[in-house]
Amino acid sequence: MTASFERLTEAELVRRVQEGEVELYEILIRRYNPCLYKTGRSYNYNHEDTQDLMQDTFVDAYKNLGQFEGRASFKTWIIRIMMNNCYRKKERSAFKNEIIKDINDNSVPMFTGFDNDTGKMVQNNELGRVIEEALGKLPFDYRMVFSLREINGLNVSETADMLTITETNVKARLSRAKGLLRNEIEKMYTPSEIFEFNLVYCDAIVNNVMEKIKRL
Structure with missing residues (x-):
């Protein structure tokens, strides 16, 4: 993908994919691979299961692009799909979430002032x-x-x-x-x-999702 395509907004990408430029979906996959990976790992899924859930999520999102209304960001929309897929997988495994009590608020940013080394x-x-x-x-x-x-x-x-x-x-x-x-x-x-997503895995996810989409 060229730099000009990568500068397209979410709304432009979604519109053009819906209009038939399916290859542009790759840009959305690459943009949101990291956040979906972090989401899956936060459910305590291992690396392999998380990748499977990511692929399912990107395919689900592609099939339901018509439901993306743009009122929220594409990022929050696709994270929600990922969370739903993670939850369903846990439910199938008879997983039960812990119930916790609320605690006092302390809104000081955790990472403020630390170098990105x-x-x-x-x-x-x-x-x-x-x-x-x-x-x-x-x-x-x-x-x-x-x-x-x-x-x-x-x-x-x-x-x-x-x-x-x-x-x-x-x-x-x-x-x-x-x-x-x-x-x-x-x-x-x-x-x-945290939970850094290696570009090698990113390429594999992109290729697998795009192949699945072509078969739809």
Whole structure:
């Protein structure tokens, strides 16, 4: 894909894909591979299961592009599809979410003031695994709020809508999640380094999804 195509807005891409330029869907896949990967891993799915769910989500989104009305961003729309697919998979496995209590709000951004030094991640692969493991141990409700707010960059309103909870609960759960993780990650890592999605895997997802779409 050329740089000119990559500069297209979400609305333009969706419109042109619907009008028959199916190859442009690849741009949307590449844009949102990372956030879907982070979402799947936040449900504690392993790498392989997460990739399968991502492919299903991109195919589902393609088949339902006509339902995308543009009132919310394409990012929040496709994350919601991914979350629904993750939830259904958990339901099939008789997974039961934890029920947690609300806690006090502390809206100080967790990562403010920290440098984006990706070299630290390269030098600390073991610590990276510790971070992922620590996130996986958080109660589900805390983990999902943290993923949507701090890792995927959704705002409070979008997160509340995505999880069908109040904005107050979003802030409360995020505060608790930060408290549980702060000692292990805030001094070393930025949100983008957590569950980093390698470009090699990105290419594989793109190819698999585009092949499935061609067969529809």
